Structure formats: structure tokens, C-alpha cells
Amino acid sequence: MPLATATAPPLPTTEAPASTPKRRRRYNAEGLEAAKRGTRTLLWILLAAAMVLYSFPFLYLLFTSFKTPIDTIAVPPTILPREWTLENYTNALGRSGVLPSFINSVQTAIISTILSLVLAIPAAYGITRYKTPSGRVFIMAALVTRMVPPVAIGIPLASMMAGVGLADTPIALSIAHTTISLPLSIWLMSSFFEAVPQDLEEAATVDGCSRLGALWRVVIPVVSGGIAVTAIFAFLASWNEFLFALLMTAVRSQTTPVVIANFQTQFGLDWGSMTALAAVFSIPVILLTLLLQRKIVAGMTLGAVKG
Secondary structure (H helix, E strand, C coil), X not given: CCCCCCCCCCCCCCCCCCCHHHHHHHHHHHHHHHHHHHHHHHHHHHHHHHHHHHHHXXXXXXXXXXXXXXXXXXXXXXXXXXXXXXXXXXXXXXXXXXXXXXXXXXXXXXXXXHHHHHHHHHHXXXXXXXXXXXXXXXXXXXXXXXXXXXXXXXXXXXXXXXXXXXXXXXXXXXXXXXXXXXXXXXXXXXXXXXXCCHHHHXXXXXXXXXXXXXXXXXXXXXXXXXXXXXXXXXXXXXXXXXXXXXXXXXXXXXXHHHHHHCCEECCEECHXXXXXXXXXXXXXXXXXXXXXXXXXXXXXXXXXXXX
């Protein structure tokens, strides 16, 4: 009988499955996606905390405006009113001089904003396009003047306006507010003009436009978002200003910040009426920001893609 030949069992293979690299890539992708979700969640939490901290003073002011006179001076203070009331708004808006002060604030802020833009646009355009040494010195000098405390020039400005017969007028206060907003307006407009390629102006000049025509027809429409941002900053600088308004106004051209500061009674400050008028005073700025929201975003992203 033939002898049976023994066959050795097959050796186990040590090769990894072909799907292992795909699994590793899938696990890595899932890990990266989980890390991104965690980062986004953390950023949203930080953003929400920052918004709460930033908006809390205004919310507290808004809630205080609906409190009763007893609740406004309660110790310890409460955030939400125990009893909601519109009495503070009635008292604040019914006082003499409040409506004229609103009109004066609007006039002063509009005139100051127009003056700032009319002066800042050609100054910034000349600095960015001609790039002369004197232009660099001028823009640095504008920054230095922005650092001067307003109290250092408030009294001389009040004396000068009284000397030319402009005491207690919105025009005088607008000129004073322009000295505050103009340096910042020049700096902002310079950065926006820098983001506009000069090829656009060269093409306009080839088509027959002058330098002024190219500025008006080509450059200004491109930087309209930047002009909106500059206008809002100039408007806010005038709208919220208190020192010049206190020094340069008496009765006829008093603005609302000065009127708010005069809300006093025989028992102290009338916190309810002050907060109510301050809440109403903030409405025009909020509306202006909402109306120019698209322009603001366009101005902030103007220099994102250049050339």
C-alpha cells in the first residue's frame, strides 16, 4: 500500500486587510470633524458670553427705565422691575426743553458728519494717491491731534465762538465736534482709498475723466461702504459728546446729553427719567446702524481682496 504523504497546514498570513487605510482615514476625518464641532461650540459660548457682558449695561438701563421711583433707588438693586411702568417715559418726554434738545442733537450731528466727510474725503484721497512726504506728516499730525484731550481745546473754542458771535448755536457746536471726528475720519478714509486699485482711475482718465471726475464717478461709488462707516463714527462722535456741549451751549442749542445730566430733584438724581430719556436717545443711532448695515459690512470687507 502506498504511504500517505502528510501535508503541512497553511501558515497564517500577517497581511492587513485592504480596508485598513480607508478606516484610518475615516477615523481621522471623524476626529477632525468632532474637533471642529467642539471648537465652534466653544467659540459660540465665548461669543454669547461677550455679548451678555457687552449688552448688560444697556439692558440694565432699559430695565431701570421701566421701574417705579422706589425701585430705581432700592438697595440691593434688582435687574428686572418688580412693577413695570411707563411713568418715567411720560415724565422725561414731558419736561420742557427735551424735544428742542433732540432737535439740536440731530442738527449738530448731521452738520458735523457732513463737515467731516467733506473735509476728510479729499484729504484722504490726496494723501493716498500722491504719497508725498508732507502728506505722511499731515496724517501723523492728524493722529496726534486726536490724542489731545478735548478739555484742552474746549475753553479756547468756546471763547473763539463767542468772539465771532456764534455762542450758543448749533453751528458752533458742530464745528467743535468736527475737530473731534475729523482726524479719525481722515484715517478711516485713507485706509479705504488704499484698498481701491489705481487701475480703475487710470481707465477712467483714458475715457476722458479728470482726476476729480474719476474720484466722483469711480472711486466714491467703490468706497461707499467705507464712507458709511466713517459717517457713522462721525455721527456717534457728535451724538454722544458732552463736554463741548456743556461748555458751548446755554439754552437755545443744548443737546440731549446735557439735558439728561440736569435731571435732578430735591432728593437727588431722577434715575428713572434719566434712564428713560437715555433709552429714547439711543434709538436714532440703532436705527441708523440698521439702515446702513449692508454698507457697513461692505466697508469692513473693502480691503479683504485687493488688486
